[in-house]
Amino acid sequence: MDKNNFEAFTNLPALKKNAIQVCGQEFIDSLTKKGIYVKDRQFWVEVNKKLNIPDDAYESKQTREQTEREQVLLENKAKKQAENERLLANKKEVRSENRKEWKITVFELNESDIFGKNFIAECTKEPDLQEKTSFCNTKGDAYSQACDLVDHFEIQQESLRIFMEHYAVMKDLYLMIIYLSSGDQHNQYLNNIRRNSKENFTGVSCWNGFDFKIIDALEAEGLLELSSTKKNLTMNKKGMKAAINILQKINLDGVDRLLEQRKYHEEYINYKSQLDIMEEQEEEEE
Template identity: 75%
Template sequence: MLANKKEIFIKNRENWKITIFELPESDIFGKKFVAECIKEPDLLKTAWFCQNQGEAYSRACNLVDEFEIQQERLRIFMEHYAVIKDLYLMIIYLSNGDKHNHYLNNNREKSKENFTSVSCCNGFDFEIINGLVAEGLLELSTTKKSMTMKKKGMKAAREVLQKTNIDGVNRLLEQREYHEEYINYKSQLDIMEEQEEEE
């Protein structure tokens, strides 16, 4: 049936070519229109068995748009992951302790011979978080399950990131350039808090 399909029209959408076909026979619901969406070099999406040409084209556009949205989400995720992955690795590595096998060769001393890994807890080291809170870089919620980073913490984080040599960091900082405006702006409340700290 698909081999004998008849081409009705072709339209371009972004970098996609959408072709609407009419099949020689309809399905049990009377639907006999199909749309093929092709993006070079080898992407193919198909909208199957539609009632009419308009429905086939509309479903094809939805397929194409949804695919492009997913690709954009993936691109953004990969950009962030490329930076965050290294940061997480550094934080986990630096904030946790060495793990040793105390029973290896009956040796209870910590040594390179019985070293097994760097231990990793589910969450950050509580003392480090407390230190950041004490410095005013973070605020913990009352349940201590979530954290808020305000101006002082954001400024410190951006300064650390600017000093790193990780691919993609500059792009992420540029995307959040508006944070600089937020950090440097002083509201009446900020001025009052500064005056209280000075007293």
């Protein structure tokens, strides 16, 4: 990092000749007399100290360059958007068709873009859906690209509809199965708290071998928490409460006995630890 700081500050490679150039031969010779050579980390520590190079020079340069790159991207994006708006300002409708409850309108531009393309298509569907193609070479290309956009959108919507129907049934089943097949989970890193108490109880945990789409949806609802590897999942207090409510309503042999064995969970779920209170305060502030 010391070499990186030197290079970032001086814009010179971390070589002895460059250290001599900016620090002087006499200073470098003084380091050599002390047994501090260019291969040593201490050499660059002393050089940086001599030049008053800050310890975060390299990180600051990286941050600055990243900011500059992002600024250039934003400026280029703004220029492109402005140019597209200029080209679209005087477009002329040349074709209009209906497809799957969508209206596809093809326009010809008065002026081509930098690639010589002067056709574009817009797809609209009530009440407020709108898609737009990129610039195209021909009227046919624009219409074909618009059809692809419409078809792709409708396929996605159909997949979403099928999944939601599936999820509506599987949600309750997953909550029940996960809850009944899990063991108690406690936060073992909280200090000065009795082991496995309601104060450090976080939920119930089990091996994650379920449909990831269902698990992701349950996690999105705040009912489950996945480990970083996604191999383990934890049903939190909110999910446990939902699972217990479902189990209490169904007529299934043995459920009452299983719930009775976990009767203490009700106290655990309703108890608010200091961590719970802090999280609630953070949510309210957001």
